Amino acid sequence: MTTFQIEAFITLATTLNYTKASNLLHTTQPNLSKLIISMEQELEAKLIDRNRRGVSLTPAGMAFLKDATKIMKLYDAAVTNVQEIEAGIRGTIKIGFLSTALIHLLPKIVSTFNERYPDINLELYDYAFTPLMSSLLDNKIDVALIPDRELDSISRLEKKFLYADDMCVVLPKNHPLNTVDGVDLSVFAQEPFVMIDPNISDRDYDLVYSICIANGFYPKVNLKVNTLNNLLLMVECGQGISILARHMEHYATDNLDFIGIRGSEKAFKMVCAWRRDQNPCIPSLLEVIDECLAL
Structure with missing residues (x-):
């Protein structure tokens, strides 16, 4: 029939x-x-x-x-x-993200999108960098809001630039080497460092190493921690200094300073990445992202 x-x-x-x-x-x-x-x-x-x-x-x-x-x-x-x-006017978009890097942007994107596209459901998943990338490539999520690290080498992916941020030395306010933005990182060559455990995020660990090497020294790693919040806490406790993007200042107490590193201005780049075999709802999300970036 x-x-x-x-x-x-x-x-x-x-x-x-x-x-x-x-x-x-x-x-x-x-x-x-x-x-x-x-x-x-x-x-x-x-x-x-x-x-x-x-x-x-x-x-x-x-x-x-x-x-x-x-x-x-x-x-x-x-x-x-x-x-x-x-x-692409009804469906679900699964978005993976690094919450620490999007505190100023993600709420605007989600609220604007939900108001404009009530028939498209946004599912949000918080990841560290490595599982975030794996989830995108393994089709577990549709979109990743992620640092732009070696993404150009992955032909399956498209990306849209979100924002760039300065890399900074993070240290206690009362640290004797505390100074103004534009510091030469080599002055901290003898300081102990607090770093993310490479077993948790090898990309974050390698990034700090590469910045130090570019400034003529290997960091003296005093302590490895599992989370960025613990890293900030250990720096405040005097266990060493660290290097983070400036947006992490949102999570720090008033007892810490973020000092811009000369030559690392806008070195941290965030992008929106998605697979070429895209979810048909993704263009609607990109439209909202463009609008939020223009505000």
């Missing part, structure tokens, strides 16, 4: 007139009769009584009309739903 057969039965059942029903369906009366007979044979039940007095529904026909109407409403809703998903 086809949807056209069901539609034909509903049209005939509501008009109770073969001529009117045929015209509405843009078919012939003989063809409409064949459709109804075919349905009755398939259902093994008589649906329509046709005699000299006109057309009427049998008890089975009246019962089937109720169910057939529900079926067509469900079918129409299913078609609309699929078409809207394909068009």
Whole structure:
């Protein structure tokens, strides 16, 4: 039984007139009769009584009309739903992100998007860098808001620039080497460092190492920690200094200073990355991101 057969039965059942029903369906009366007979044979039940007095529904026909109407409403809703998903105006976007790097941007994106696209659900997942990248490549998420580290080498990915940030020395306010932005990092060559454990985030660990090496020394690692919040706490406790992007200042107490490193201005870059086989809703998200960046 086809949807056209069901539609034909509903049209005939509501008009109770073969001529009117045929015209509405843009078919012939003989063809409409064949459709109804075919349905009755398939259902093994008589649906329509046709005699000299006109057309009427049998008890089975009246019962089937109720169910057939529900079926067509469900079918129409299913078609609309699929078409809207394909068009990117309905669906779900799974977004992975580094919460520490997006405190000033993510709330604006989410609130603006939810207001504009109520039929697209945003699912948000907080990750460290390495599992965030893995989740994007393994199709567990659709979009990653992520630092731009070696992404150009992954041909499957597209990316949009979000913002750039300075890399800074993080140290207690009362540290004897505390100074102003634009410091030469080499003056801290003899200082102990607090760093993220490379088993937790090898990219963060390697980034600090590379910045130090570019300034002529290897960092003396005094302590490795599991989270950025613990890193800030240990620096405040005097266990060493560290290097972080300036946006991490949002999470620091007033007892810490962030001092810009000469040559590392805007060295930290955040991007929105997605696979080329994109979720059709992603263009709507990119539109909102562009708008939020322009504010």
